[in-house]
Amino acid sequence: MPSDYTLELPNDLRAIEAAVSYLVERSIDAGFDADRLRLNFRVSLAEALANAMLYGNRRDPAKRVRVEAHLSREEIVVRVTDQGRGFDPSAVPDPTLPANLSRPGGRGIFLIRNLMDVVEFNPQGNSITMVLRRRRTGRERRTGGR
Amino acid sequence: MGFDVTQQGDVTVINVEGQLIVGNRQELKQKVLEELENGARKFLIDFANTGYIDSSGLGVLVSLSKKIREQDGELRLANLNDDLRTLFELTKLDTLFHISDGRDEALASF
Numbered sequence: 001m002p003s004d005y006t007l008e009l010p011n012d013l014r015a016i017e018a019a020v021s022y023l024v025e026r027s028i029d030a031g032f033d034a035d036r037l038r039l040n041f042r043v044s045l046a047e048a049l050a051n052a053m054l055y056g057n058r059r060d061p062a063k064r065v066r067v068e069a070h071l072s073r074e075e076i077v078v079r080v081t082d083q084g085r086g087f088d089p090s091a092v093p094d095p096t097l098p099a100n101l102s103r104p105g106g107r108g109i110f111l112i113r114n115l116m117d118v119v120e121f122n123p124q125g126n127s128i129t130m131v132l133r134r135r136r137t138g139r140e141r142r143t144g145g146r
Numbered sequence: 147m148g149f150d151v152t153q154q155g156d157v158t159v160i161n162v163e164g165q166l167i168v169g170n171r172q173e174l175k176q177k178v179l180e181e182l183e184n185g186a187r188k189f190l191i192d193f194a195n196t197g198y199i200d201s202s203g204l205g206v207l208v209s210l211s212k213k214i215r216e217q218d219g220e221l222r223l224a225n226l227n228d229d230l231r232t233l234f235e236l237t238k239l240d241t242l243f244h245i246s247d248g249r250d251e252a253l254a255s256f
Binding site: 038043047111 | 165167168169198200201202204205206208209211212229232233236237238239241242
């Protein structure tokens with residue numbers, strides 16, 4: 001059964017782990033594939049929250065981060081919104097290019113884009129929406145069923 | 147969760163217990179830089195007990211690798227689980243680091 005959750009987090013990096021673990025557990029409850037939760041969802045949500053707190057809200061303890069999640073057996077849709085001015089996601093350089101490989105930063109958005117099925121930003125650039133879909137089994141693909 | 151530092155011969159071994167993330171990356175950096183300042187030159191970071199590394203954790207490894215090399219030292223990584231290895235491969239950091247399957251193999255590679 002699909003479930004919707006909204007979390008209002010303090011702008012505190014220590015809040016990330018509990019929020020991620022909570023939504024991973026709720027996603028398991030919703031019947032989503034645990035393997036994709038452990039790596040793809042966990043990493044992407046943690047990266048999005050860290051970006052929101054560090055770069056969006058610029059570590060301002062007075063600001064908050066909102067997480068809205070729609071969890072079902074078929075897909076997870078999660079939106080992370082900060083209270084910052086936003087950024088241009090198209091301006092983020094590719095960290096895997098040889099010239100960027102030895103730079104310490106710049107891998108968060110890249111990981112999210114590679115681990116989630118759909119990644120979209122709002123026009124302001126202060127809200128990211130990520131979608132992770134259930135992988136259909138070989139039998140489901142052959143029969144066209146779910 | 148934390149970092150356990152031991153010596154195996156002339157190799158400084160750091161066990162990463164739990165996670166290497168934005169919240170504790172500075173602690174690892176500080177421990178390694180202290181050892182580097184005290185004369186250590188061979189470092190092995192062992193991830194046998196690590197569940198998760200985020201992009202900040204990857205970043206601090208890149209930064210430490212550079213600082214160790216600048217002092218003519220060497221850094222090896224060992225015991226990455228499948229998820230961690232996926233992160234290194236996605237970011238192509240597997241091409242930047244010397245990664246061993248196990249600790250003994252890593253120690254023998256210096």
